[in-house]
Amino acid sequence: MTTIMVLGAGYAGLRVVKKLAHAKTDAHIVLVNQNEYHYESTQLHQVAAGTKEPADVVFDLRKSLPDSVELIIDKVVGIDQDNRKVSLEHHDPLSYDYLVNALGFESETFGIKGAEEYGWPLVDVDTALAARKKLEQTLARYQTSHDPLDLSIVVCGAGFTSIEYLGELVYRLPQLSKRLGFPMDQVKVDCIEASPKILPMFSKDLVDWAVDYLRKRGVNFHTSTPITEVRQDAVVSNDQEFKAHTIIWTTGVRGSHVIADSGYNQKRNRVVVRDDLSVEQHPEEFLVGDVSAVPDPQSGRLYPTTAQISMAQADTAAANVLARMRGQEPQRFTFRSLGTVCSLGPHDGVAEIDRMGTLKLKGKVVSVLKWIVNERSVLELADVRTMLESN
Structure with missing residues (x-):
């Protein structure tokens, strides 16, 4: 049986798993994550300031995953691309046929002393x-x-x-x-x-x-x-x-150190991927989220790593894994931002929404928009009950 392994249950990894499971493939889908829960990384600043509790920004993975998905709780320590194996801290190495690497981010210190x-x-x-x-x-x-x-x-x-x-x-x-x-x-x-x-x-x-x-x-x-x-x-x-x-x-982030530790050609633990999000010379492996570097075909600059683009990448990566399995041509990744919403506390913020032109918003209306964005994320990654429980 074909094994599809997904590393990391952040926005991208969890969405990939959901897409693959809903495709009703006969492949064995394995999700590896360090914790038994998914956390909304876009709300960590609220936990740090004390305006939200951890229970408000996490949900149980086992309760939200389809029964067909195997969940392994462990820390990834290395990836052997040539032999298609993933090394874990507490389990024996795992083999895969297809890999979606969504290991997420770490704090970037830029080598600054202290x-x-x-x-x-x-x-x-x-x-x-x-x-x-x-x-x-x-x-x-x-x-x-x-x-x-x-x-x-x-x-x-x-x-x-x-x-x-x-x-x-x-x-x-x-x-x-x-x-x-x-x-x-x-x-x-x-x-x-x-x-x-x-x-x-x-x-x-x-x-x-x-x-x-x-x-x-x-x-x-x-x-x-x-x-x-x-x-x-x-x-x-x-x-x-x-x-x-x-x-x-909070000066910035880089991808997981596992990328450099595993010998990838990387910068700040991000790998420049092909236009279908696969890794050069490894068409069976796809990188999404904070460990990937995706050039904008128009500007040539790398897209910023955001939850919005991570979830868009997840859709393409899941579709391309299925395409590879079926002997079909993978699709190119394309992205158009829907806009950006920045909160300034629970009741204010600024936003630019790209819909038939750019709509600029500021003040209290943005707090409602931010709530919609956050709850939509939970709904798409988990279910209605989880969304209601998070409020």
Whole structure:
């Protein structure tokens, strides 16, 4: 029997499995994932800020998978492409006929000294909870320490995750001030970004609105400020120091280290794939999500790795696995963004929607749109009951 193996149960991997199972192929479908649950990575910033609990952003894989899919809970440690085997931490190596690699992302430190030791990343449920615990414990400590650095927070990076985290943070800080007894007027929040602008995927008017929204709530932005070192109580940019006892690291992500460890031709653990999402010289293997690098045929630049594009890749990868099995020609991957939605706390945000032209939105209407996007994701990857239970 043909074995189709899918690595990772994020947006892309889980969608591939669902598509293959619904195709009613007689192949043996195996899903390998490190955890027994899927988590909504686009909502980790809310867990880190404390506006959502882990139960709000996870669901049980076994309950959501079709019975025909075998689920193996283990950590992938290596891929032998030539012999078509996957090595796991606690199981014997597994063989496959077709492989869909959707192993996901890790925090990117860019080799900056101290970033890994002293920055708190937001890459999974555990790291988001750890960042939340660090934030709350440090703020609470001010009552006895009276150290102003306990009320200082530095967010490294001004991309999508950073801005969404800042939105949740400034929304929750007044609540934490009342509960933990620290003076809100002495809280200091700095956001440090190497490039000259934040949220480069948005138009200037929406970026200006988002920046103004966060500045009015106490966020200090420092653009064109490359980070050169991170220390236990400071972020350094050449001759500048931004002192704080809470340092949130959201400068970017790279693909899973398993990619480099397994000898792929990669950059930042991302592999440039063929136009059908397969790997050069390995037509039986497809890479999707954060471990893949897909060139835009019009611009030549690589598409950004987002949940939206990951799910689109999943559809193509699943269709192409089936095509290969049936001796048919695979299809080319094509993508058109539906738009981008960035929340600024639970009740505000900015968005650009691509429907018959670009529709620009800002303010409270965006929070409704963000809710629809999140719930649609759960509905497509799990089922109606899971979607209702997550609210």
